[in-house]
Amino acid sequence: MINEDFSQRSKIKDVGRWYITRFVQEVASHLPIQSMILDAGAGEGVYKRMFSHCHYKAIDLAVGDSEWDYSHLDYVGMLHDMPIEDGIFDAVLCTQVLEHLEWPRESVQEMHRVLKPGGKLFMTVPMAQNEHQTPYDFFRYTSYGLTSICKGAGFQQVSIKPFGGMWVRWAYELPRGMAVFPPLRRNGKLNWSGVLWLPVKALALMFIRALQVSFLWLDRFDHEKNDPLGWSCEATK
Structure with missing residues (x-):
């Protein structure tokens, strides 16, 4: 599979x-x-x-x-x-x-x-x-x-x-910044620290997606x- x-x-x-x-x-x-x-x-x-x-x-x-x-x-x-x-x-x-x-x-x-x-x-x-x-x-x-x-x-x-x-490369790299947030699960168990940070993580992801869209559009000028x-x-x- x-x-x-x-x-x-x-x-x-x-x-x-x-x-x-x-x-x-x-x-x-x-x-x-x-x-x-x-x-x-x-x-x-x-x-x-x-x-x-x-x-x-x-x-x-x-x-x-x-x-x-x-x-x-x-x-x-x-x-x-x-x-x-x-x-x-x-x-x-x-x-x-x-x-x-x-x-x-x-x-x-x-x-x-x-x-x-x-x-x-x-x-x-x-x-x-x-x-x-x-x-x-x-x-x-x-x-x-x-x-x-x-x-x-x-x-x-x-x-x-x-x-x-360059702009496509930056759009590719941006989501890696999400690694600063604690994961929702750790060692197969629910990680409460990750749960508490979830709203901030969701907002950060929305911001990153918006930047990615902008960067992908800007790449035509490189x-x-x-x-x-x-x-x-x-x-x-």
Whole structure:
């Protein structure tokens, strides 16, 4: 059973995931029927349903989140040493995974290896994000670092695009400030401190949502887009 459905998250409630999911939807819509696609670092395989017209395969080390269901993986293993034959996939999808890999360059080389000639790598990476799925969290990426990794792996055509700009990044970061409030439950029990702060917490959330809407609108005026929350990458073998 999949514990998370990213496609149901609205832009205002999960700014970062909204951009990633839209990118994956765009990828899926352009892949021909019967394409062979590998989801590298698939986790629970939350995007599998988008590729129902393709032959979808998933690989993961199955250590990222103890609450996830890894039972639907086709392969379990390291991405820098995948138990997969050379040149059998038309596309490789890799979303928000590269930051969790100790050997990112070698892993992207492996993605290049399992692609057919002319195959494409579709990848997303964060530039701004708190530490997560620790201790398996190692890197954040600039567009130049991502380009270097892809070209070093042998990809000839690399296109990097930002997920928003500075204002989108701030809209993404703002809700993290809610962590200052005590939780409603602690160790499975009702936390009365959290209950007492609930009215203030509700007002703070309303204020943050209003700021997020404003920031997302203001992002149209950021023409450089060199301080985004992350990047999408399309690379061709």
